[in-house]
Amino acid sequence: xxxxxxxxxxxxxxxxxxxxxxxxxxxGGCVSVCLTGGLKSAEELRRELSxxxxxxxxxxxxxxxxxxxxxxxxFVRSYFTPSxxxxxxxxxACGAGVQTLAEAFNKLPVIPAMNTTFLGSLDGPGLWTExxxxxxxxxxxxxxxxCPVARCAKRLLNGPCGGSSEGKCEVGGHLNxxxxxxxxxxxxxxxxxxxxxxxxxxxxxxxxxxxxxxxGRLRPSY
Amino acid sequence: xxxxxxxxxxxxxxxGHLAVTAECGPPRxxxxxxIVKKALGIKEYVDAINVTDNQTAVTRLCSLASVVHLKLxxxxxxLQMVVRDRNRIALQSDILGAASFNIHNILCLSGDHQSxxxxxxxxxxxxxxxxxxxxxxxxxxxxxxxISGDKINGPPKMFVGAAANPFADPFEIRAARLAKKVExxxxxxxxxxxxxxxxxxxxxxxxxxRGLHEKVYILAGVTPLKSAGMAKYMKNKxxxxxxxxxxxxxxxxxxxxxxxxxxxxxxxxxxERLKEEEGISGFHIMAIEWEDRVxxxxxxxxxxxxxxxxx
Numbered sequence: 442x443x444x445x446x447x448x449x450x451x452x453x454x455x456x457x458x459x460x461x462x463x464x465x466x467x468x469g470g471c472v473s474v475c476l477t478g479g480l481k482s483a484e485e486l487r488r489e490l491s492x493x494x495x496x497x498x499x500x501x502x503x504x505x506x507x508x509x510x511x512x513x514x515x516f517v518r519s520y521f522t523p524s525x526x527x528x529x530x531x532x533x534a535c536g537a538g539v540q541t542l543a544e545a546f547n548k549l550p551v552i553p554a555m556n557t558t559f560l561g562s563l564d565g566p567g568l569w570t571e572x573x574x575x576x577x578x579x580x581x582x583x584x585x586x587x588c589p590v591a592r593c594a595k596r597l598l599n600g601p602c603g604g605s606s607e608g609k610c611e612v613g614g615h616l617n618x619x620x621x622x623x624x625x626x627x628x629x630x631x632x633x634x635x636x637x638x639x640x641x642x643x644x645x646x647x648x649x650x651x652x653x654x655x656x657g658r659l660r661p662s663y
Numbered sequence: 664x665x666x667x668x669x670x671x672x673x674x675x676x677x678x679g680h681l682a683v684t685a686e687c688g689p690p691r692x693x694x695x696x697x698i699v700k701k702a703l704g705i706k707e708y709v710d711a712i713n714v715t716d717n718q719t720a721v722t723r724l725c726s727l728a729s730v731v732h733l734k735l736x737x738x739x740x741x742l743q744m745v746v747r748d749r750n751r752i753a754l755q756s757d758i759l760g761a762a763s764f765n766i767h768n769i770l771c772l773s774g775d776h777q778s779x780x781x782x783x784x785x786x787x788x789x790x791x792x793x794x795x796x797x798x799x800x801x802x803x804x805x806x807x808x809x810i811s812g813d814k815i816n817g818p819p820k821m822f823v824g825a826a827a828n829p830f831a832d833p834f835e836i837r838a839a840r841l842a843k844k845v846e847x848x849x850x851x852x853x854x855x856x857x858x859x860x861x862x863x864x865x866x867x868x869x870x871x872x873r874g875l876h877e878k879v880y881i882l883a884g885v886t887p888l889k890s891a892g893m894a895k896y897m898k899n900k901x902x903x904x905x906x907x908x909x910x911x912x913x914x915x916x917x918x919x920x921x922x923x924x925x926x927x928x929x930x931x932x933x934x935e936r937l938k939e940e941e942g943i944s945g946f947h948i949m950a951i952e953w954e955d956r957v958x959x960x961x962x963x964x965x966x967x968x969x970x971x972x973x974x
Contacts, residue, residue: 599794602773603828604902611902612776642795
């Protein structure tokens with residue numbers, strides 16, 4: 442699941458203040474599931490952003506629309522028509538959705554309302570936590586199903602570092618030490634000997650270091 | 664163990680003497696005199712001097728330039744390198760740079776997380792980890808190859824060290840973790856500061872059971888406490904630091920102006936106690952911004968004069 446959270450309202454208001462009319466466009470995908478960018482959230486954002494306290498002059502006129510999946514060009518083109526006279530689109534999707542919208546409407550400014558944060562899972566009511574970094578070369582089979590790349594603050598493949606204390610990461614008291622979790626999990630699996638394995642250096646060329654990545658038979662155009 | 668590099672520190676250790684190293688922190692500015700002066704002040708009392716690499720993630724004069732200054736001043740430096748700030752290209756390049764100045768010791772570290780330092784908004788690198796750095800330097804030295812497999816014209820000749828923190832968690836894997844560092848190629852270890860001697864001895868027992876003390880030189884780390892306040896701060900704020908309440912009580916139990924002396928006394932007693940432990944090959948004194956007290960500690964701990972080993 443891609444998790445995204447709303448930007449500060451003043452920042453959003455500042456970015457749309459120059460337009461008379463703005464379409465607030467919700468996304469029915471991941472951000473809808475993590476309760477930050479779906480239709481209901483878009484209605485709430487419209488109400489909040491219409492308040493004059495955020496503006497020097499008159500607030501823009503906001504209209505809410507929704508696209509099932511903003512990251513798919515076909516959905517965007519087939520099911521979304523900007524409202525007449527709209528000056529800009531305020532997207533509540535993740536960064537992929539914002540860019541898909543921008544590509545589909547090259548004469549219309551598309552502005553993000555969200556900060557896209559991580560790939561995560563639902564750990565408790567309303568609590569999403571980062572689980573995957575999308576590194577392109579999964580090591581979970583060797584680390585007891587707990588990812589050191591996404592969950593260790595130093596991305597150590599041979600952890601834990603000397604800062605692990607009582608199960609917590611040196612970065613902050615609330616953060617669990619991923620390597621502590623890995624060791625506990627290996628113990629309960631009866632596979633602590635897996636810890637003795639030295640991980641070789643990682644190939645980051647399949648991570649972001651290699652440039653933008655793609656999947657599929659067609660060659661990407663970028 | 665027969666020396667494999669031109670490192671003087673390695674020769675001292677190989678000759679069977681208890682080695683003494685100390686740590687000097689570079690200044691937050693470009694005046695190299697600061698570090699050279701600190702180092703010259705302790706020259707006769709140590710076998711090698713570590714220079715920290717932007718410790719606690721606070722930007723300072725770089726360790727590479729600092730060790731070059733020490734080398735040019737006739738000292739034996741240990742280049743500390745963290746993987747937080749450099750990728751494998753920069754690390755290998757800096758290692759060659761150090762080797763070009765005949766720097767023969769390196770200590771491979773992860774580095775404190777940048778959130779502790781002066782640039783908490785910085786991106787970190789962590790392209791490789793400290794164990795992989797150990798293995799990379801050994802590969803460069805022993806196989807004369809870069810990590811890519813390309814041949815190095817004039818490989819570095821470095822004695823390769825790593826850190827160990829017996830006090831971090833989970834305790835049960837701390838000896839196993841040392842075994843991994845030894846497998847990666849670590850030849851000497853400098854430990855986290857020892858205050859909890861009992862726990863350290865327990866770790867050392869596990870290390871001996873695995874026979875690791877016969878494969879790697881272990882230098883126990885010590886840091887003299889300047890005050891009870893410093894002891895409390897380190898206990899509560901420094902990650903991976905284990906200061907028993909007894910030590911804090913002892914520091915707090917003497918008047919403030921006698922606390923530095925009490926701190927030195929604890930440090931000397933710790934060294935004396937650890938000298939008896941099988942598997943300890945020396946001591947690493949990290950007198951934080953208190954380097955001028957290193958000679959006194961070395962003398963009082965019975966580690967002076969330093970041996971003169973043929974180079």
